[in-house]
Amino acid sequence: MEYVTAGESHGPMLTAVISGMPANLKLDIDQINQDMLRRKQGYGRGARQKIETDQVEITAGVRHQLTLGSPITIQLPNKDYAHWQGIMSPTEAATAANSVRQVTKPRPGHADLVGGMKYQHQDLRNVLERSSARETAMRVAVGSVAKQFLKELGIDVLGFVKQLGPIAADTNKLNDFEDLAALRAVTEKSEVRTFDLAAETQIKTAIDAAKKAGDTLGGIVEVIATGLPAGLGSYVSADRKLDGRLAQAIVAINAFKGVAFGDGFELAAHPGSEDMDEIFYDKNKGFYRQTDHLGGFEGGMTNGQPVVISAVMKPIPTLYKPLQSVDIHSKAPYKANVERSDTTAVPAAAVVAEAMVAITLAQAVLETFDASAMGRLKTQLADYRDELKHY
Numbered sequence: 001m002e003y004v005t006a007g008e009s010h011g012p013m014l015t016a017v018i019s020g021m022p023a024n025l026k027l028d029i030d031q032i033n034q035d036m037l038r039r040k041q042g043y044g045r046g047a048r049q050k051i052e053t054d055q056v057e058i059t060a061g062v063r064h065q066l067t068l069g070s071p072i073t074i075q076l077p078n079k080d081y082a083h084w085q086g087i088m089s090p091t092e093a094a095t096a097a098n099s100v101r102q103v104t105k106p107r108p109g110h111a112d113l114v115g116g117m118k119y120q121h122q123d124l125r126n127v128l129e130r131s132s133a134r135e136t137a138m139r140v141a142v143g144s145v146a147k148q149f150l151k152e153l154g155i156d157v158l159g160f161v162k163q164l165g166p167i168a169a170d171t172n173k174l175n176d177f178e179d180l181a182a183l184r185a186v187t188e189k190s191e192v193r194t195f196d197l198a199a200e201t202q203i204k205t206a207i208d209a210a211k212k213a214g215d216t217l218g219g220i221v222e223v224i225a226t227g228l229p230a231g232l233g234s235y236v237s238a239d240r241k242l243d244g245r246l247a248q249a250i251v252a253i254n255a256f257k258g259v260a261f262g263d264g265f266e267l268a269a270h271p272g273s274e275d276m277d278e279i280f281y282d283k284n285k286g287f288y289r290q291t292d293h294l295g296g297f298e299g300g301m302t303n304g305q306p307v308v309i310s311a312v313m314k315p316i317p318t319l320y321k322p323l324q325s326v327d328i329h330s331k332a333p334y335k336a337n338v339e340r341s342d343t344t345a346v347p348a349a350a351v352v353a354e355a356m357v358a359i360t361l362a363q364a365v366l367e368t369f370d371a372s373a374m375g376r377l378k379t380q381l382a383d384y385r386d387e388l389k390h391y
């Protein structure tokens, strides 16, 4: 399965094209729109989210709620385009007023300066419109399709917030949840998408303080995937290592700077005797582990344990107390342009990370089994699971 997205943040619409989804997958558009809403929400988001409704339309590849096996297109109109038509029209010629409104003061932490240099743009709006995280809306739509596919195969994926700014949730509380459904029931109710309700109150206070100071916050998200068979991905070639591909998918989210599996950077401090997941065998369930320090991966392959990924998002780079920059035309020092902005988007980013994990896992499943039709794929996967049990 492959996908491509197109669209500028304030252009007419965003589009995604997905190819390689099997035929006869039931696609629920309400479910996609529910995920779109989840990404839109979160304490600390800016005014843009009040303008957008983020309801998608499916325009190809699906008939009577079932995929056809042909490319699927998903479209999302930007409601804000109505206010930006003069500046962003794909067809009307630029006017004198447009040149007055050019963006010439690159914002540190954004693609503005390097993107202008690389693509020879003199108006940095030509960079920021596409480098904006508005594009992640389409990745969530594609991820929602991937999640519906995975769900039919008994694979569940959930993203949530582990830390926001200086406030870390108590990860011991994660042990209180029996499964992802129980965890989801709590994180979905949280305005900052966390499982620790005591931390939620402190996080909201920290966001309020950052906003008041004209500052921004980053954080750490976690994504867990359960129900995966052992053996997705491969150790035989670097590009087939699924943990490597997941790391790429996560760090490709705007503002993500690091990724870790299982106990992650904590692994460094422990001796090997504490970090490996020892192997046990039971006649009924086959080989199994009692721990998941390695986050579900050995040799670039899923090992049957839950996949556990945490990732760090830097603070939002646009500050209401703007940072030092230089005008690209006059070369004079200036304060960077202030674009309307979020104070934090970590809760939204947890939904984007969930989508990226779902897309990458769906791709791995579709590369492993016959991807033409859901019926055959399900049979093959059931046979494979059975074979593993009797290995």
Ligand SMILES: Cc1cc2nc3c(=O)[nH]c(=O)nc-3n(C[C@H](O)[C@H](O)[C@H](O)COP(=O)(O)O)c2cc1C
Pocket (backbone or CB within 6 Å): 046, 109, 110, 111, 131, 132, 133, 136, 253, 254, 255, 256, 314, 316, 317, 318, 340, 341, 342, 343, 345, 348, 349, 352
């Ligand atoms: C969901 C989401 C929302 C974001 N919202 C903003 C925002 O409102 N303002 C901003 O300056 N950056 C925002 N960002 C981050 C920028 O898009 C990102 O830092 C920038 O494009 C540069 O890319 P890089 O940080 O990956 O190097 C957001 C990121 C995500 C994932």
Ligand SMILES: C=C(O[C@@H]1CC(C(=O)O)=C[C@@H](OP(=O)(O)O)[C@H]1O)C(=O)O
Pocket (backbone or CB within 6 Å): 009, 046, 047, 048, 049, 052, 131, 132, 133, 134, 137, 254, 339, 340, 341, 342
């Ligand atoms: C539009 C979205 O996020 C945007 C991401 C973003 C950025 O620089 O990444 C900057 C802001 O853009 P705007 O000036 O249009 O408000 C955010 O609102 C969205 O998530 O839907």
